Amino acid sequence: MLVAIDMFSKWIEVRPIIRIKAEQAVLFFTDIIHQFGVPNSIITDNGTQFTGRKFLDFCDRHHIRVDWAAVAHPKTNGQVERANGMILQGLQPRIFNQLDKFGRRWLKELSTVVWSLKTSRSRAKGFTLFFMVYRSEAVLPIDLEYGSPRVQLDEARDVSLLDSAKYQEALRRYHARRVQDRAFRVGDLVLRLRQSNKGCHKLTPP
Numbered sequence: 001m002l003v004a005i006d007m008f009s010k011w012i013e014v015r016p017i018i019r020i021k022a023e024q025a026v027l028f029f030t031d032i033i034h035q036f037g038v039p040n041s042i043i044t045d046n047g048t049q050f051t052g053r054k055f056l057d058f059c060d061r062h063h064i065r066v067d068w069a070a071v072a073h074p075k076t077n078g079q080v081e082r083a084n085g086m087i088l089q090g091l092q093p094r095i096f097n098q099l100d101k102f103g104r105r106w107l108k109e110l111s112t113v114v115w116s117l118k119t120s121r122s123r124a125k126g127f128t129l130f131f132m133v134y135r136s137e138a139v140l141p142i143d144l145e146y147g148s149p150r151v152q153l154d155e156a157r158d159v160s161l162l163d164s165a166k167y168q169e170a171l172r173r174y175h176a177r178r179v180q181d182r183a184f185r186v187g188d189l190v191l192r193l194r195q196s197n198k199g200c201h202k203l204t205p206p
Contacts, residue, residue, distance in 0.1 A: 002028045003087070005079045006036075007043075009132035010122060012083050014114050016107055022052035033062065036133075041065040087113055 002025065004013045015028050029042070042059065044050040046068050059066050090113035091106050118129045119138050130138045184190065 001084075003080050003083055004028070004032060005083050006133075007079065009129060010079070011129050011133050012087075012114055012117055014087065014110065016110055020047065020049045022049045022054040025049045025055050026058045029058070038062050039064055041067055043067045043069060045069050083117075086117055090116060 002015045002017060002020065005011065013028075013032055015024075015031075017024050029039075032039070042050075042064055044066065049055060050066070050068070056066065058064075087110070091109055119140060121128050122132075128137060130136075
């Protein structure tokens with residue numbers, strides 16, 4: 001399983017894979033770039049998938065600095081290790097079975113666990129990871145069921161936009177009530193306003 005975490009917002013990206021290869025790492029970070037943009041640097045361990053030529057060429061093409069976590073200083077990559085621990089902690093009560101301990105059930109539950117981490121309030125930041133990235137709180141299924149203030153606010157906003165559109169349409173009809181449709185033929189004389197104000201003053205007739 002590949003795990004990436006943003007150093008500032010603590011946003012977590014996860015991809016379950018069978019074998020960790022350089023090609024999988026490239027695809028993983030390509031998806032991250034397409035969603036969030038090019039990172040300034042990547043801190044990773046010394047796994048062969050990150051030290052191979054394919055991954056390094058990918059980082060060179062995107063001008064990404066690669067920093068490897070030294071074995072003597074594992075804390076440099078501690079955020080990912082902590083994220084792994086929280087993911088496993090969330091998976092265990094969901095997938096544990098005395099007869100069939102894990103199997104492949106963790107694949108079905110992985111997205112739910114990661115989503116719960118993204119929408120949980122961070123003790124260090126005071127906000128959810130979702131808010132740190134998108135500057136807005138996510139609407140959860142339980143919010144829809146119980147009608148949270150956020151959902152009610154969104155509904156009120158939609159109603160307000162609809163009322164504003166109705167008002168603008170009524171105002172347009174009011175100002176156009178005396179406008180009469182007229183058809184002109186070639187050769188008809190029409191009064192045309194001056195198109196340029198160059199060399200004119202405020203008393204110049206139109």
